[in-house]
Amino acid sequence: MSLLDDPLILIFIVLFIGSLIGQIEIKGINLGASGVLLFAMVLGHFGYQIPAIVQSLGLSLFIVAVGLQAGPRFFRMMRSSGLVFAILGFLIIVVAVITTVIVSKIFNLSAPLSIGLMTGALTSTPGLAAALEATKDPIASVGYGIAYPFGVIAVVLFVQLFPRVLKIDLVKDLQKTVSPVKHKSSLKKMTIRIEDDTVHKLTINELQRTLKSTAVISRIIRGDRNFLGRNDTVLLKEDEIIAVGYPEDLNKLRDAIGTEITTDVKIRENLKIFRVTVDAQDMIGKSLREIHLRERFSVTVTRLERAGYEFPPSPNWRLERGDVLTVVCSPERIKAVQEVFGTRQHQEANIHIFSLSLILLIGILVGMIPIHIPGLGTMTLGVAGGPLLIAIIIGHFGKLGPIQARFYQPSNRVIRDVGLVLFLAGAGTTAGSGLVEVVKNEGVGLIIGGAMITIIPMVVAFIVAKKLFHLSVIHSLGAICGGMTSTPGLGACNNLVDTEDPAIAYAAAYPIALIFVAIASQLLVLIL
Template sequence: MLDYLATSPLLTLVIILALGLALGKIRCFGISLGAAAVLFVALAFSTLNPELELPPLLYQLGLAMFVYAIGLEAGGAFFAQFKARGWKLNLFLLVLLVAMAVLSVAIVSLLGIKPTIGAGMFAGALTSTPGMAAMVNMLGSLDPAQSAQPVVGYSLAYPGAVIGSIVVAAVGAKLLKVNHREDARAEGLISDSLAWRGVRIGEGITGRIGDLQAITGQQVIASRIVRSDHEHELGMRDRELRPGMVLVLNGTPDALDKAIAVLGEPVELSLDGTNLVYSRITVSNKAIAGMSLGQLNTCSRGFLVVRARRGDADEVPNPSTVIRLSDRVRVVTTPERLPEVRRYLGDSERELADVDLLPFFIGLLAGLLLGIIPVPLPGGNTLSLGFGGGPIVAGLILGAMEKSGPLRWQVPYHANRTISTLGLSIFLAGVGTKAGVGFRQAITDPSSIAVIGGGFIVTIASAVLCAAVCMPLLKLKWDEAMGVAAGMTTNPAVISYLNGQTNTELATRGYATVYPTAMIGKIIASQVVLLLLI
């Protein structure tokens, strides 16, 4: 059977994907490998039959798709966070990355680990799949016979990297008696459900309805002006505030309490039987995707957007909120205008399923071209971002831009997640089969223990240093510091564990802030470590 699979790469790929993704769903102590399990299934197949190797084109395309999709999704948040405190965290991460590279080179030298496997150990200890791929690509031109060796070191160090990061997070939280919800509440990240309340504007309040967030200092929006029990008007942003005016405010309960205390007094209201209705509509109109609410000027079309939902998160929108395909928005309008509003926003699952892939592949092409640009190094060597680093840089930039003329860089939320997972799975299947021979030799060699131990030391040191520096110097809570550590690994299994244990967004905030820099930094650092060792 294995001999037959060696002659049928398509069948081999599908079998590896099916078995790997099934294995990745199995949870042990609350942890599952997810798509990463595909790598180990591929290694098992190729270890049993070294001739069972998938074409390199597969893993190159898979990785490029994976990281480009990540860049598109994270681009806007990355640049927004960077302007505030994100630059501090990213600077720390770069320093930490240099320290881990030096530590890895020292461990490889002290333990007598084979240089090419030791370089893979560094990538595995920080679970940098693109970094390992960059090493494979570099060795392909320098020493093709050794090009699979980094995959062996990566595979040996990878399991300990996942376990080590989780152990530090779990033990540290226990020793420090971390209260996850209170820490998240202190950082303003407890995700309260959105609500609405009535308020009567008091004396001395001046400005326009569009100024409510500036006046109150709270993330609230006025959806309606109440004329009587049954007659309401849309809360147009340009309407002047005046004493006695009754508004319907939307926001979190805490934000509403604080806003009403500033604006006047609460009013008991009922929204039933009024001349306005509200409805949740899915955005599928490609003509408006990538535009902000301020650009859309929905008031001129007779409706207001009072809530926006992307993924599982609701938010109170403002004029700068950008609307993307597959966003679900709550609108307020009159019953007779509702069908028109639905047509304008789209509200069509069929249109969302018809994804325009032209901009996706134009952006991916730009990333691949960026990745092949060589950067000269002392000694005549060069490094490049490769087919992993180039696409993520392009994705970050284009994702933050949202659109360029007729090209809309963003793809629907669900399509992005699907492309990302598919690309990663294909990459892991391809690169796993490439390492079969070396991995079979490694698991029967006692010296492999040194690779596993060395990688574990690097992983533990990275997580502990994140806590030791980020908490006292950068004033992060434990969960966010561990989120930075997870971002350093760029490993979905680690952040999945943190989110499951904390049930807050604090770890995710740290993870998302440093993830792109870590992804790109490790690609470069992996190549530098390889050059230092060989």
């Protein structure tokens, strides 16, 4: 009996050598966690098997972590300027599905192999998880393992070479194209003197409702007095107000009520600007309206920073852990505000086992519910789709009853990464037993088919982005990387220009692609 016959030793050998393979870089490209899958497939070919329960446990943890990560952005992005990028992400999945059906017919590939090819071409491990769950066939992992390396390399090459082939100056192209995103630097401050008679004796709330403005009036200067702007604060003619917002909103406010004051305005020392980080568990998932900061502490929030980008603070936006609020208040008030948002010392990890277990249990039960699709048959979301759906919904709200769904990002990454490698190790050894036979019989077809599923969606998405949405090349490429769920592609895109635009487009397209590739894997089982 060899050491590899012990399941526990086998698991850690696969994780150790597989992760070592995944770290090998060739011109900045590596396989990452997929190195575990490839090494596990080799061992599986020689008859070594990791218990199925390990694969199922890893799948559950990985899928829930992905859902909790995508949830806060998914529904909010639908109502924001990122919708155009989300549409591109969805388009890439639709084209990939159509291409997969064509490839399957042309090369006479089985449904599990074809679906595995698609998930590999899109470099989507959640898609592979859904494919294995839906097909109940480990051969899907073979298709994934064959198409994945090409999927990684093809996106990077597309991003680097396509602008050169078209001979486009990316900086000039970005400057002359109207950007659908707001940048961190877009938020400005403006001091305006009220001169319009119709504004006299209006409250701030009445003025903002009339103008439909998102600009925040943070302070009012009246003679030698300086006080915070509250919703019920009455404005008088000749007041000077300090407003924060996007330039177009500030200009609209200025044109409606008076003139801008460009000279330095004397601000009394009783009000200062502070930055507060959201950390307290009971604040996660709450909106600014629910917290009543102005009423309780005479504090005005002028900006909200999330993931490096600043936004005007909408009263309905729900807070996430790590949000940074810019507040205006008196120095004696700031300590109480900091205590509310939990800026006290906290633990490094906050994995809530009760919540995690309950989300998984509800998700698995939902995944068992049969869904009838007219003309195609009945499907279930399964162990992959059910937990993903529930995690996205609960992740959006942050907290539902006793369930806490907003973990610190390092904690969420621990759940995701551990789950991912356990899942890939189990899937790899199971698929490895049929690897050589499949490659012998379908070798050329798999390579050509995988290339088609990778390239065609990117080209179609680029044409639609340019011709229909009139996006810049860099926005188009960022959205394509998100739609292909390609982090290496985003890295290559970021190296083309010194701007945050590719990352913004990627972040908007990615969650849509992440979710719909899993759904597509389930639907293809009924179609093929």
